[in-house]
Amino acid sequence: MSESPSPRWLDADERETWLAVISLTIRLPAALDRQLRRDAGIGHFEYQVLAGLSEAPDRTLRISELAEFADGSLPRVSQVVSRLERRGWVRRGSDPTDGRYTLATLTDTGWDKVVATAPGHVEQARRLVIDRFDPAERARLREFADRITAASADRHDGLPSR
Amino acid sequence: MSESPSPRWLDADERETWLAVISLTIRLPAALDRQLRRDAGIGHFEYQVLAGLSEAPDRTLRISELAEFADGSLPRVSQVVSRLERRGWVRRGSDPTDGRYTLATLTDTGWDKVVATAPGHVEQARRLVIDRFDPAERARLREFADRITAASADRHDGLPSR
DNA sequence: CGTGTTCACTTCAAGATGCAACCGACGCGG
DNA sequence: CCGCGTCGGTTGCATCTTGAAGTGAACACG
Known part of the structure; x- marks a missing residue:
């Protein structure tokens, strides 16, 4: 209680x-969601989950791996997997080697869904971001984004203040 | 229906x-929300609304202006204003010059809330983003962000076919 | 005026999220 | 073996967001 009440303002x-x-x-996430929702009937997060599975060995990942990959909480991923399961795109199973883990596996139908959806999504990624930067700029963009992401991941959020 | 099924993949x-x-x-929005929620009990969106009003002449804006400023849908802003009204930070009124508009005005209590909340938020903005870039980089970062935002705003989202 | 349209906003129902409490599956010490 | 803590997941609840339909004020036109 002896700090400066007003820190350096932004100029x-x-x-x-x-x-x-x-x-x-x-705006970027909103645009991604719109395109996916419209063309494929799923949100960006659901797409990430499907895409994650589609690239995994055996098209299978643990829920927790999926959560890390898709940047989501465990409850959220669990929910989403349930939804995708209901739609027939994913199957749940428990890990034979350790019953605590739950494995999510992409079904053939799910694979087809990804194959059908990916091209449009990639096109969107290009139109909104990738194609708007030349290789040098891209490297810089990536570096900038990483810098911010790293800072945001810091569990140093509030004002523990110095 | 005669296009390339598989577009240019990303390398x-x-x-x-x-x-x-x-x-x-x-991650960045999540980090912002965490800090505000924890230190001030409001989300980033609510903060944007309060901040918008605090800078407006007479601390007053139309709901629709608020929506544009805060990048939110009209229903969402309407809801948020109701919430803020319940908390005593905002007052609603209809525009005398055109009854269709609704004016949202920041109360004195609301002003105090902004004053109390802003420093922590600015500090967060600095720690996560601003202070991590020197002036030249900042200019570039801004330009990059604008490029993507402009593309995302384009109502040109899906596959306009062809 | 009167009818119809547009506009800004509100409301409502359906769906999504986060948080916290909960549950079964290991794994370790005794 | 037994008990206990931990770990991965799930579930319940309270909240929030969204999309569609509804409301009422202004305008436009005949």
């Missing part, structure tokens, strides 16, 4: 950058 | 960039 320039980044984090 | 490099950007759009 006009910093503010613009901040707003630009915030806008990005809102 | 390893492009893929990395893509994943980095996606990660950013998931």
